[in-house]
Amino acid sequence: MRLGVLCSGGKDSLFACWRAMQKEEVACLITVVSRNPESYMFHTPNIRLAALQADAAGLPLVEVETAGIQEAELDDLARAIGIAVADYDIEGVVSGAILSVYQAARIQRICHTLGLWCFNPLWHTDQQAYMEALVDAGFGVLVSGVFSEPFDEHWLGRVIDRAAIDDLRTFARTHRISLTGEGGELETFVFDAPFFSRRIEVVDAAVSYRNFRGTYRIRNARLVEK
Amino acid sequence: MILVVDLCYRPGSLSAYEFVDPITAIIRGTGRDVRTCHSTQVDAALAGDAEAVILCGTALRDQEYAGYPDRFAWIRGCARPVFGICAGLQVIGRAFGGSLTACTEIGMTPVRVVRDDPLFADRASFEAYTLHSIALDPPAELEVLAVSGACVQAVRHRTRPIAGVLFHPEVRNPWVVERFLEYSLH
Incomplete structure (x- = not known):
């Protein structure tokens, strides 16, 4: 199909x-x-x-x-x-x-x-298992926006790895965010995936952050060999 | 072991993530073991080995299951509790002589309970996620437990532990599946 x-x-x-x-x-x-x-x-x-x-x-x-x-x-x-x-x-x-x-x-x-x-192949998926599968499968994901407490500006542009998932799990407990950002707490950008023949390299990005809300706006990016 | 039956268009389909996995997660959350099989692989012996059988829903456009009513003939003789969700309700209804009719509902829908039953104990109405283009005209052996503005939303067999819902309880109402297992297995 x-x-x-x-x-x-x-x-x-x-x-x-x-x-x-x-x-x-x-x-x-x-x-x-x-x-x-x-x-x-x-x-x-x-x-x-x-x-x-x-x-x-x-x-x-x-x-x-x-x-x-x-x-x-x-x-x-x-x-x-x-x-x-x-x-x-x-x-x-x-x-x-x-x-x-x-x-x-x-x-x-x-x-x-x-x-x-x-x-909708992620519908009601186990969020912890999904986030781990994302990292294990080789997806390259960075945080491109934060929109709630307790995210500080260091999260903008941060790559989602095991340590980030651990931090998100802590936030899920302390601030009741959803682990995947499904509640609009954060947004992400995929720069690499198992089906990408090349990965995306961020050449230039602008960070804007104030009062737990911010964006990582990619101004220039290019494809490079993996 | 609870047998979860996948009614999607083929074994291991892209739809199984959406219509089967959330149901197995709800059952595992109750501490029970789960075995998942596609409907083409289920017969009376397999169903009889389970503590209970849950028949899952399918994608809105997926009506492959409706073309093979004989595939579900085992439901009539099944001694175990059987619970159907959406397409699962439809195959239960047809196994007992009911018919299907065109009726589309998509999204959160008010459901009104019309008969006292342990499945909906203490609830007179609730909002449920609907995703169907076919509804069931239930046969005499099945009594209607709940309705929406458009069609029958829940039925139960008059004498046996068989029930089903047209809405998708995995969205917002997992308690419906939990409650069916709780009271039908005790």
């Missing part, structure tokens, strides 16, 4: 992509770029770099822009998926949703309307 993977550039969408590749054929990545920083569905600091990830994965990218107005942005997602159907003949869509009923139900409705399969 040919599938399109909804890609925010973060760990969940690319891990879901990897799982999909092991069971079906991934035909393209699909990205919706929001102009609204408060978008419910699509905002993420380094979304423009999905093109570099698609290059690294050897996959075409379907990219559409949205004004990011709640609910109306779903029309833009449907448009993007429609382009993927027309251009790459996909029969289904993959998302990295873990717990968000808001996100999952909306994607399910769009797929149902378009007559497409919908897969």
Whole structure:
């Protein structure tokens, strides 16, 4: 079955992509770029770099822009998926949703309307096991945004490794964050994956941080040999 | 051992992460052992070896299971407790002579309990995650326990420990699976 993977550039969408590749054929990545920083569905600091990830994965990218107005942005997602159907003949869509009923139900409705399969291979996954599998499988993931206590600015650009997972587990206990950042506490960017032929090297990034909220905005990056 | 039956479109499918693994996690959380098998591999003997059998749901577009009703004929003679989720409810209903009808619900949906039953003890209503395009017209052997605005959401066999829900309890309502195991195994 040919599938399109909804890609925010973060760990969940690319891990879901990897799982999909092991069971079906991934035909393209699909990205919706929001102009609204408060978008419910699509905002993420380094979304423009999905093109570099698609290059690294050897996959075409379907990219559409949205004004990011709640609910109306779903029309833009449907448009993007429609382009993927027309251009790459996909029969289904993959998302990295873990717990968000808001996100999952909306994607399910769009797929149902378009007559497409919908897969959420991280749905209600064991978060600890998932984070460990991510590191063990060779994903290179850095923190590209923090949005809650107790994250300080040192987290911005930090690579998710075993030590980081240990720290996140502590925060989950002390501050009730979700281990995967599913509650919007943090966002990530994938610079390497088992299916990338080359990895992404960050050449220049701008850190902005204040009062437990900050972003690691990649201004320049390139593909390099692994 | 609780036997978890995967009804997805093929053994080891991409959908199993979504519709089977969360159910096995709920059961393991109760301290019970779990064995997972695809529906093509389950027969009366295998079901009979289990303490209870749970039939999982499938992707919205996945109706492969509905094309093979004979695959689930063992349910009629199963002496063990059997619980169905979404597609699982549908195959239980058909095994007892019920029919399927088109009905789509996606997302959080109000569910109203219409009959006192240990499965929903003390709850008159709750919100449940629905993901179906087919509903069950239950046969006489199954009584209706709960409904949404659109269709039947839960049934139970009138004399045997067999029940099912159309909604997905793995989302927000794992207590439904836990409660079925608790009261049907004691």
